[in-house]
Amino acid sequence: MxxxxxxxxxxxxxxxxxxxxxxxxxxxxxxxxxxxxxxxxxxxxxxxxxxxxxxxxxxxxxxxxxxxxxxxxxxxxxxxxxxxxxxxxxxxxxxxxxxxxxxxxxxxxxxxxxxxxxxxxxxxxxxxxxxxxxxxxxxxxxxxxxxxxxxxxxxxxxxxxxxxxxxxxxxxxxxxxxxxxxxxxxxxxxxxxxxxxxxxxxxxxxSSVEAAEMTKLLENTFRIVNIGLVNEIAIMCDRLGINVWEVVEAASTKPYGFIPFYPGPGLGGHCIPVDPHYLSWKLRTLNYRARFIELAGEINAEMPEYVVGKIADALNRAKKSVNGSSVLILGVAYKRDIDDVRESPALDIIKLLCNKGAEVTWHDPYVRELKGMESLTRAAAVTSELLSQADCVVITTDHSTYDWEAIVKDANLIVDSRNATRQVGLGRHKIVPL
Ligand SMILES: NC(=O)c1ccc[n+]([C@@H]2O[C@H](COP(=O)([O-])OP(=O)(O)OC[C@H]3O[C@@H](n4cnc5c(N)ncnc54)[C@H](O)[C@@H]3O)[C@@H](O)[C@H]2O)c1
CATH class of the missing domain: 3.40.50.720 (NAD(P)-binding Rossmann-like Domain)
Structure with missing residues (x-):
């Protein structure tokens, strides 16, 4: 040594x-x-x-x-x-x-x-x-x-x-x-x-390899559970007619005892949607059910469907059906400013929309191709023509390169799952929050 x-x-x-x-x-x-x-x-x-x-x-x-x-x-x-x-x-x-x-x-x-x-x-x-x-x-x-x-x-x-x-x-x-x-x-x-x-x-x-292994799983379980919690709060707020983003922002002013987590279209990446299941699997072998992980996993996994419900309702209000509507997906990476699409909720949203007959076009400044989805149109740039031609624009990833002002100006209808348009979209009826 x-x-x-x-x-x-x-x-x-x-x-x-x-x-x-x-x-x-x-x-x-x-x-x-x-x-x-x-x-x-x-x-x-x-x-x-x-x-x-x-x-x-x-x-x-x-x-x-x-x-x-x-x-x-x-x-x-x-x-x-x-x-x-x-x-x-x-x-x-x-x-x-x-x-x-x-x-x-x-x-x-x-x-x-x-x-x-x-x-x-x-x-x-x-x-x-x-x-x-x-x-x-x-x-x-x-x-x-x-x-x-x-x-x-x-x-x-x-x-x-x-x-x-x-x-x-x-x-x-x-x-x-x-x-x-x-x-x-x-x-x-x-x-x-x-x-x-x-x-x-x-x-x-x-003191042990197991403590080190468990540390990582605590960190990622902490995230999956809190994201699951805030996603459920978002669904509750929606039922109650309350803006969840405003509530999280207000709660965040508490200087102790609260850590803000933000709702979104679901979990993505190689870690958070995957790692906690390693822990629950291990516990199953010891005859114990990791209930927090399972429940949070369920809520998070349902978020893409929830977003598609929002899209369907928004189109419906505009007297359109999902079937046959053109939907532009902005951002397919699982989070802002990265190029990783592994387990990205945008992929689930796209699949659900395609199954319902929507004509989906997608754009992401960092992603060039989507394996298994080559038949879909990839937009090379977000132009005002592209935006105005879509029946609905869905913000799935809030990359910082996007020009939200231009997007809000040119789109007919926006489902914003990331609260990306908060600064520019105030009071605009064509914007549907999560
Ligand atoms: N991506 C993250 O943000 C992140 C963060 C923390 C921890 N992790 C963990 O780190 C690990 C790696 O994740 P990643 O995101 O880097 O994965 P990755 O898929 O980006 O990279 C893994 C690489 O390993 C290579 N590989 C596979 N089997 C091999 C072998 N037998 N010999 C040599 N190379 C092999 C693959 O070709 C690939 O290039 C995972 O356990 C993940 O959970 C990932």
Whole structure:
């Protein structure tokens, strides 16, 4: 271990990052910027090819940053797992999706762990960063790594450290968001603390891998539950004829005991709609029902349908049916100013509208294509002609590049699921809030 700590301190260690997506690529770049030699490994040859050419595909990582670390000889991208043997530390950042039955799909973790195992050697530190249920690191990864006789805490280190990156957040990034780490043994924790302290301002060790795994799930469950709560409050306010946005804004003036969450068309992204189900699955195996998660999941999952109901009612008031109406969807990414469409509620809204016979056109400044929806028209720009030709414009993502004033001026009817038109649309009857 002493040798590992010395190599980290001297920045002589080689760091491998497995999985170069929204989580892995920023991590790899940060280690390289800090002076480490970094090997980025991904099974996706197209992604690796782009990285080799110095082309970033993650919006928060400028290509110039990538080109600099490549030119300085501090970053290589490869599909070859054999490079893992050179690494002193290895961070696993592979996807953790849900299967068809909403059960955890840990196959990517298992694949990555198998690759790590085949080149595991004395003095290496392995850190799992993928969000997963408590017990994954100890129950699935550890036995695999110990198969050939090396002992954790003695021969190699194993820890869990949840990634907390928030794509598109310009205030909090990898460096100034504290890191939680939990090792299998205290020595493993010490190794992981030493590693992350090189790139993160504050590292918070916890007493076990399970505590670290659970920390991430508490954070994301906190979000899913509060978003579910405020979405239900939005539905209640609608029934009561009260503007929910005004209510949240007013409640937010309370200086303690209240944290504002905002309603919307539903949950999106790889984390919030997925991670809490990892926790509820684990609890089901222990004969316990995670009721908050299930209820919040249900309410949030119904939001796209609720928005489509709003669209149908709005068209109905204009003596039009959904069937045959032209609907323009503004924003398909799951949140503002990012290009990620995974689990985006806009996709559900589009599918529901198409099923009802609407002619859907979509626009998003950051998204070029929607897989499986190629037959739909993608508008290249939001022109006044495009807006005025639509029977209904639906604001699904409030990208800051949109000109709300122009949109409100030219659209015939707007269903605004994000309260994006609040400044410019006051008193306009053609705007239907959530
Ligand atoms: N996206 C976020 O905002 C975010 C935030 C915090 C935590 N997380 C968690 O981090 C993990 C990764 O998420 P992401 O958003 O970066 O996913 P991603 O899909 O953007 O990237 C994952 C990458 O891993 C690669 N990969 C898959 N299997 C591999 C293997 N066996 N070997 C090498 N590469 C492999 C894929 O090709 C892909 O490029 C997930 O567990 C997620 O829940 C994500």
């Amino acid at each position: 002493e040798q590992f700590l010395k190599k980290i301190e001297d920045r002589a260690a080689c760091v491998a990052v497995i999985g170069l997506g929204y989580v892995g690529l920023p991590l790899a770049v940060e280690f390289a910027k800090a002076g480490f030699r970094v090997i980025g490994i991904d099974v996706d040859a197209v992604r690796v090819g782009r990285l080799k050419r110095g082309e970033s595909y993650i919006k928060d990582i400028p290509s110039v940053d990538l080109q600099k670390i490549i030119a300085d000889g501090r970053f290589v991208a490869t599909t070859a797992l054999s490079f893992l043997a050179e690494a002193d530390a290895c961070c696993i950042c592979v996807p953790t999706p849900l299967g068809k039955t909403k059960d955890p799909d840990v196959s990517f973790i298992l694949q990555a762990a198998r690759a790590v195992k085949s080149s595991l050697r004395r003095g290496q530190l392995i850190v799992l960063e993928s969000t997963t249920y408590p017990g994954t690191t100890r129950e699935l990864v550890l036995p695999m790594l110990e198969e050939d006789g090396l002992k954790v805490g003695v021969d190699f280190g194993l820890a869990f450290s949840p990634e907390r990156i928030d794509p598109g957040n310009s205030t909090y990034g990898l460096k100034n968001t504290p890191r939680v780490v939990g090792g299998i043994t205290p020595a493993c924790t010490q190794m992981a603390v030493a590693l992350y302290s090189q790139i993160v301002a504050r590292v918070m060790p916890v």
